[in-house]
Amino acid sequence: MTLTAPTDDCPYKTCDGSGIILVRDLEKGIEFGKFCACRDKLITNSKIQFADIPEEFRDLKIGSFKTSCYENDISRTRAAMAKKAATNFVKEFEIMRKHGKGLYMYGHTKGSGKTRLAVSIANALMNVHKVSAKFITTPNLLEEIKAAFRSDSEYSSSELINVMKRVPVLVLDDIGTEKPSDWVNETFYSILNDRMTGNKVTIFTSNCTIEELHHDDRIKNRIEKMAIPIWFPEESMRTKIAKQENEDLQMILFK
Template structure:
C-alpha cells in the first residue's frame, strides 16, 4: 500500500506545485533580511528552517510591504500598523508583531486628543505648542513663562494656581491656552478648553436634550478647565449664577486649576458680571464671582500687536 506522501506525489498538478514551492523557497531564503536573520543562528537545522518556511515567507513579504509603506490607513500588512519580527525558540522559528512607528504615533495622538477635549475651538489652536511660538517679545515673556511654569508644577504633581490671561483681541491668548493644553496632554494630564460664549449657548439648549447635568459635571471635575474669551458671552443671571458661579465654586472647593482668557481685566469683568437682565446692577453677585476667579487665578496681561501664530 502506497504511503500518503507517495500518493500525493502522483496527484495531477503535483509537479507544478512543487516547482512553485521551490521557487518561493529560493526567493525567501535569498531575501537579504531573511539571510541576515538566519546568519545569527548558524546552528538552526535545515529541518527547522523548512518547517518554519511559512513564517519566513510571511516575514519577508510583510517587511517588503513595510519598506514601501503607503501610510497607516492603507497598510497592506496582515495586521495593519504592525511589523513582523522573527525569533528562535527551542530551535524553532516563530514570528511576532510589534506596532510600527506610524501606529505608535497615531495612538499617541489619539491619547492626546482624549486628554485634551475642546468645544468650539479652531483646529490650529488644538495643534498649538510652546515650540511654535514665534512672537516671544517683552509683551509675551511673562505669559509664556507663567504657562510653562504651570505645566511644570502640575507635571510634578504640585498644586498650581490657575492663570488669567487678558489683553486686546488678537494677541494670542487662545493660542497660549492651546499650547498649555497640549503640553499637559503630553504629560498625561487631561484638560478641557472651551470657547465660553459658544459653549454657554449650547448649555442652554442642553436643558432640552438631557445633557445639561453631564456637561456641568465635566466642567466641574475636569483636572484642568480653560475658559476662553470669558466676558464675551451674553450675560444673564442664569449664566452667571447657575453656570459660571456653580462651576467655579466647585473647582475652588476641590482646588482644581482653572485658566482663562479675556479681553477684560478684573475690574471690567466684574462690571460685566454685575449687569442684570432685569435692569440695574447686581454688584454683590458680581463680586462673589470675581472672588472665585481671583482665588483661582493669577492675572497676566498680554500686550503687543501680533498674534503668537501670526507667522505660522
C-alpha cells in the first residue's frame, strides 16, 4: 500500500516531488521508501543548479557547436578538431577521469567559442555521466578567495574553495595572464594542487597558451599535467553573430 500522496510536483505524478515513495507492506507490517522514477531527474536538476552555468550556455550541447561557420580552412579544421575532442572526451570520460585529465581550450581571439564548448562538455557530463560539475570564471574565483580571506582568517573554511578543490569536474573559465597577489596565488595553487593529486578533472579556457600565463611555474606545471591543450580558431564567432544580428535589425530599422 502506498502511503505517499502523489502531487503535481512529481512529473510522473507518482510521488510528492521528493523522489521517494513511502510504501507499507501490510503482510510483513513494515514501511519502507522506494525511489520514484523522477529521482534521476531531480538529481540531474540539482546538479545543474549547483553547476552555476551562465544562462546563455545552460542548455547547450556539443552537437550544436558549428564548425562550418568559420571563414577559413584552418579555422574550420581547428573547430572540427576541438569538437571531435569534446565529443570523445565525454565518450571516454571514465579514462579521462582515471588519469585526472582535463582540457585547456585556448586561442588568442576573443569570442571563438571556447567557453561555449567547455560548458557544453560540462552539460553532457552532468546529463550522461551524472557527475557534478561547477563553472566559475577565474577572476570570480580569485575575488572569492580574497573575500574568504577578508571575512575569515581561516580561509580554508570557505565552502566555495572546498567545493573548488573537490568537485569532480570544474570549468575554470578565462584563466588569464594577470598574476594574482601572493596570498591569492597561494590559495589558487592549493586548489589546483588538490585537484591534481585527487585526479579531478578541470577544463580551462584561456586567451593565451599555458606558456604565456604569468602564473608561477609550479601552477603552470600543474596545468600542463592536468589538461590536454586544444587550440581554437583565431576567429570571433561573437563578432560574426553580432554583425548578423545588426544586419537583421537594420532591415527593420531602415525598411
